[in-house]
Amino acid sequence: MTQHEFTFDAKKKMTIMERFSMFHEKNPHVYTTLVEMARKASKNGTKQCSIAMLFEVLRWRTNIETERIDEFKISNCLRAPYARHIMAENPELAGIFNLKTSETDDHF
Secondary structure, three states, X not given: OOHHHHHHHHHHOOOHHHXXXXXXXXXXXXHXXXXXXXXXXXXXXXXXXXXXXXXXXXXXXXXXXXXXXXXXXXXXXXXHHHHHHHHHHOHHHOOOEOOOOOOOHHHX
């Protein structure tokens, strides 16, 4: 087994919240940018938007750099915790994301 395989396998076994915490600590600019995007959408009259859409716009338009915790620049598994974290920390954005049940529900 190569070092890369070992590292990836170990991280794959982490919970979503563990992965989110590690990624968020290393990449606080991702949270800041997502909040700015959500605020802009809200200011423009959007009552609800999709965290998935914000992730795709972030990837497509900003060419954002991240310190990776796996092979992805920004993993889709981080959508649920980011949506919940954004709404928990920014009362003016409460309810902007329509949420499905997630294992991250109890953490925010």
